[in-house]
Amino acid sequence: MWTAASLALLAIWFGLSILAQFDNTASRAARSRDAFSLLPRWTFFAHPGFSDYHLMYRDLLPDNSLAAWREILPADKRTLGKALWNPDKRCRKALFDTVDLLIQLRKKDPQQPLASTMPYLTILNYVISQRHAPQATSTQFMVVRTGGFLTDSKPRLIFRSDWHSVAR
Amino acid sequence: MMSRELVLLGVAGLVTVGATISTLEWLANWRQLKAGGLFSWQVAESRPALAGTLLGKLAGAFLAYPNILGLLALRLIALLALLPAIASGRFVAWILGVVVATTVLLNVRSPYGMDGSDQMATQVFGALFLGFLPGTDFALDAALCYIALQACLSYATAGLVKVISPYWHRGDALFGIFNTRTFGHPAVARFLHGRPGLTRMLSWGVVAAELAFPLSLILGYPYGLVFLGWGVFFHAANALVMGINSFFWSFVATYPAILYCAWLLRT
Helix, strand or coil: CHHHHHHHHHHHHHHHHHHHCCCCHHHHHHHHCCCCCCCCCCCCCCCCCCCEEEEEEEEECCCCCECCCEEECCCCCCCHHHHCCCCHHHHHHHHHHHHHHHHHHHHHCCCCCCCCCHHHHHHHHHHHCCCCCCCCCEEEEEEEEECCCCCCCCCEEEEECCCEECCC | CCCHHHHHHHHHHHHHHHHHHHHHHHHHCHHHHCCCCCCCHHHHCCCCCCCCCHHHHHHHHHHCCCHHHHHHHHHHHHHHHHHHHHHHCCCHHHHHHHHHHHHHHHHHHCCCCCCHHHHHHHHHHHHHHHHHCCCCHHHHHHHHHHHHHHHHHHHHHHHHHHHCCHHHHCCCHHHHHHCCCCCCCHHHHHHHCCCHHHHHHHHHHHHHHHHHCCHHHHHCCCCCHHHHHHHHHHHHHHHHHHCCHHHHHHHHCCHHHHHHHHHHHHC
16 A cells, blocks of 8 residues: 555656646646645756856945945855865855846836845845944945856946845 | 666665765855854745745744754764665665655755755655655655656756757857856856857757757666766766756766666566
């Protein structure tokens, strides 16, 4: 009986996995209920980004002057060792995912306030926990896009946040 | 004649190496798991799927900082115990149960930062668990066939979406990816720069190889090794150039299952 149950579960799982590759109502319904990410999406690099995102923040000081922009998680050098051990890649991927989602939300509805969305809150929470100027009262972040190693295009501002209080 | 036990050890061994590295990398990122980190549970649990739900509350007991460090330590111990358990045939389902439970909880932990290697590891460990739970020959064969089919589905889907993607139609997608600091490498970008013919050939070569990969299941040993050899080279190159190290282990772990299922199909 356990064997039959296992076979049935594997068959259902594979059937739902095929369904999850499509972008239709049934697939979206299945994926929206998949809290444990059991259904894979194998669409690697179908719509690759050909540019880099940079997350930067700056502080507002009590005399209304602004501290310089500082970059969080700047890209590092690719070394041979990173083919085996690369803990930073997960942080960079998380940053890439959140920024990409913010851009998608902005494209979908330019009027939608982003400050209460998950990607915005994720970035804001992270920015607030960074090192700030001792007298900073509030902070602001921005996302800048650059073109890559061999592209001459100028950095382009993608998104600039509101000012947020820095908790002390 | 292929030995099921050896194939199971091969699949479990490779995916376990990747999962162990991945778990150690999570532990190395322990600061990011705190409330102010990029993987803050306080933020993640506020998403609509979890906020105020029983799942959110239950998962929070394991996933809030510092409990998450205990979960990662438990996962590490279970991973280290898995291969000796499979070799001795004792407590395998229990240990795989712990690995699967910690895997899906980590999937809940953050909606961001997870990649295809996490997805494939979830598939492989989940299928092994469902195979070892009854532990019969038939269930274990079904688990290995599931892993083989899932691998073929992954490559074929990745190839198919590239065929219909305008980004890949231009033929310079590989240069575009390798030119970024996020996923690229300056030396490779410089090499491909000014060589549009080679870049187009390599781009379409990746698409063709991904689309043709399911043939490995039909051809089996020895001709199917062409596709598996390509896969090993492809993932090793991606680890070196793109820094996506864990894909190698998760995906190559499926290859012994592909050879085994191809052999089952023939016999």
